[in-house]
């Protein structure tokens with residue numbers, strides 16, 4: 001539970017889907033930011049915690065380091081980064097109906113994989129813990145969460 005004295009700043013390159021500020025709690029604000037561009041000076045060293053989620057499809061050249069450098073730049077000394085990501089590489093087919101063979105569904109996915117591969121490799125996700133450590137972050141931890149069945153559809 002966060003203290004009501006905590007200030008929460010949200011960032012996105014496009015704020016058209018963000019709630020209007022009149023509907024946000026007074027300690028929450030949204031700001032336009034291109035996370036891959038050089039960090040604006042007023043954000044440097046500003047935050048105790050920086051959280052990022054679901055950037056897989058946005059990552060260029062299989063390399064999260066330029067973005068991670070920006071996140072580190074936003075931190076106060078001894079601050080924390082939390083990064084939630086979808087591990088596309090570890091994805092596997094499951095079926096609710098035992099009459100449907102997962103291998104059949106996998107064959108369809110393998111058929112369309114070249115389209116997916118056009119985005120380039122995305123091996124960085126499972127290496128994120130090591131990438132954090134290589135950037136000098138301390139006490140890094142990588143937690144893997146399997147989705148509960150009720151969320152499998154969300155992941156298709």
Ligand SMILES: C[S@@+](CC[C@H](N)C(=O)[O-])C[C@H]1O[C@@H](n2cnc3c(N)ncnc32)[C@H](O)[C@@H]1O
Pocket residue numbers: 011012013014033034035036052053054055058
């Ligand atoms: C897959 S969504 C994830 C949204 C949110 N983080 C979440 O977990 O629900 C990706 C978001 O990144 C934003 N985005 C795309 N390019 C960006 C950039 N260069 N800098 C910051 N945000 C960007 C998109 O506008 C979109 O809202």
